[in-house]
Amino acid sequence: MKNNNQYYNFGYNKFGPFLYGFSRWLDKNLNKHAYDKVFFFARDGYMMIKATKLICPNDLGKEYVYFSRKSICQALLYDTNTLEDSLRYISKEKYISYGKLLEYFGFNYKEAKNICLLNEIDIDEELEFTNILNNKTVKKIYSLLKEKINKKSKNQANLLKQYLKQISFKGNIAIVDIGWYGSMQYYLEKFAKMHNIPVHITGYYVGIEQSDNVIGNCYGYVYSKKNLKRKKDLLCCFGLLERLFQSREGSTLGYRLEKNKVVPTLDNYEYKDNKELIQHIKDMQVGALNFVKVNLSNKLENMDLINPLINAGKSPTLSETKLFKDYYLMDGSKIFFIPQKAIYKYSIKEFVHALSNSPWKTGFMKAAFKIDFPYYKIYSLLKK
Structure with missing residues (x-):
């Protein structure tokens, strides 16, 4: 089709x-x-x-x-008593912002913003997850908010x-x-x-x-x-x-x-103000469902069906990365799939951080360097 x-x-x-x-x-x-x-x-x-x-x-x-x-985590937090205990359900990423931490504890963005202002904290400041239990500011905030966290959690558990x-x-x-x-x-x-x-x-x-x-x-x-x-x-x-x-x-x-x-x-949909991105997603999903409809009577069961998408993910063409140049995930802030500027405009530290956060690492490297290179092998080595 x-x-x-x-x-x-x-x-x-x-x-x-x-x-x-x-x-x-x-x-x-x-x-x-x-x-x-x-x-x-x-x-x-x-x-x-x-x-x-x-x-x-x-x-x-x-x-x-x-x-x-x-x-679900919100509904489990009331059963915890210490900072360490309360973090048992959090997704363990390399970095976490104060905003994301407060969201995990049950506070919406407006509430988190006010908490950060009162405590003179930058809501977007990122903390190394491995050091979070030793962070004095985090300990202080948890101590101040523990009662509210448990109350919010108990309410969500009932619901x-x-x-x-x-x-x-x-x-x-x-x-x-x-x-x-x-x-x-x-x-x-x-x-x-x-x-x-x-x-x-x-x-x-x-x-x-x-x-x-x-x-x-x-x-x-x-x-x-x-x-x-x-x-x-x-x-x-x-x-x-x-x-x-x-x-x-x-x-x-x-x-x-x-x-x-x-x-x-x-929550608000990440792309609610971007009609173009929404239309792109609709088009891809309509295309995928049409493939299903066309092949209903064929009853294909070959595991090779996964390869077209997996190959595009592992070794994308430059044109395929351009399809997703404006796409991002929201994780306290926007985390883009691919670089948002030319590679020479990044500092080494900034580039490594952006690549580390990217939810499409092979696509990020392809879009950054543009040349043909075994980016998936690099990714595999980094993950060892």
Whole structure:
């Protein structure tokens, strides 16, 4: 299905086969078990449930629900008593800003900004995660805010418990998400145990290296704990993959009551003011779903379906990096996929920091240096 739109074509030719293969694999595995419900997690489950419902239009019991690492962690924090204990659920990156830390503790941007002003802190200042427990300012802020953190957390725990009851999150269920380490499954298992919710969770993911803390089974389409051969293939471009799968809505911050019903509180969508980027994403997703529709009767099951997208992620052409020149993730501040200026305008330290943060490292290097070079091999060496 040819189209002059380069974003549509990328979606059809690269993302489409990957989405189709994942959905066929998922459907095949779900049919082996009698799950009471199958939950697709916002936001990464958006394209997954659309494609799966194309493949099995009459299949009931599938539901798109609102969870995020943040929303579940919020509901667990009240059970912690020390700074070290409170950080057990945070994503361990190399750096974390004060704004991101305060967001993790349950404060919205306006609240975090006020806290930083009162304590004469730059909200965007980044801290090395390995030194965070020894940081006197962090210790002081946690001590001052501990009571508020626990109160906010207790409120979210009550709402999350109601939300789980509302969606019938019990019995033998399956969850579907993009994956990586299974932390969401672990947090839900922990929360369910704390609140005596009778549930057994099995996770289905694009790729998963199951944490030892996870109780239920985890299955991965591209890789899993028993076979991690292609893990680096995905993680070198995880941001690109997530953006293709994600819905065009903000992430789940928490929950609130609305007319006696628990509803998610969503963050602002990162690209809400950029109609051009939104249209690009729509075009790629329409292209991918059209690939699924065209091949419904073919029942392709070859694992080679993953290669067009993975190869674009590992060894992108310069024109492919240009498609995503304005794309970024929000993690306290904008973290761009590829460089936003010519390489000679970076200091060495600034360039290394930008590359380290990039969610598409091979694309970042290709866009920066432009020449043909084994960037994926460099990435693999850096990850050893």
